[in-house]
Amino acid sequence: MEPILLYGFPAGSSMGLVAAFERVGHPYRLCRVDMLSEMKNDAYASINGRQETPVLITDEGAVLTETMAIAAWLEARDTQRRISFEPRTPQADRMHQLMAFVNTGFTAAFSPL
Numbered sequence: 001m002e003p004i005l006l007y008g009f010p011a012g013s014s015m016g017l018v019a020a021f022e023r024v025g026h027p028y029r030l031c032r033v034d035m036l037s038e039m040k041n042d043a044y045a046s047i048n049g050r051q052e053t054p055v056l057i058t059d060e061g062a063v064l065t066e067t068m069a070i071a072a073w074l075e076a077r078d079t080q081r082r083i084s085f086e087p088r089t090p091q092a093d094r095m096h097q098l099m100a101f102v103n104t105g106f107t108a109a110f111s112p113l
């Protein structure tokens with residue numbers, strides 16, 4: 001099956017992953033989750049106990065949460081290097097550094113997110 005990215009609406013931070021999926025060019029599906037009405041329930045908690053988006057259902061049916069983990073999943077499959085750099089290069093290290101900053105200190109500065 002094709003991987004499915006569950007992304008949050010409105011004002012979710014998952015759109016970077018949507019852009020990454022687009023650029024990688026492999027088949028995938030999207031599932032929009034209204035964070036105001038569809039996330040705080042037991043059904044969604046059975047997918048992600050933290051009741052957050054994004055969530056990736058992989059092509060093997062596994063559930064993967066956390067933006068950085070999903071980005072790493074994509075990077076490992078980006079054989080044409082459309083969204084990433086060769087492993088063990090300074091460019092790859094720099095990309096990981098920027099991603100880590102955006103997903104930790106920078107994001108934390110925006111308390112509504």
Ligand SMILES: N[C@@H](CCC(=O)N[C@@H](CS)C(=O)NCC(=O)O)C(=O)O
Pocket residue numbers: 008011012013014035051052053054065066067068103113
């Ligand atoms: N550590 C998570 C954070 C995900 C996150 O904060 N998602 C927000 C949307 S951008 C969310 O689901 N917020 C709803 C809530 O916390 O109630 C990640 O990096 O994926």
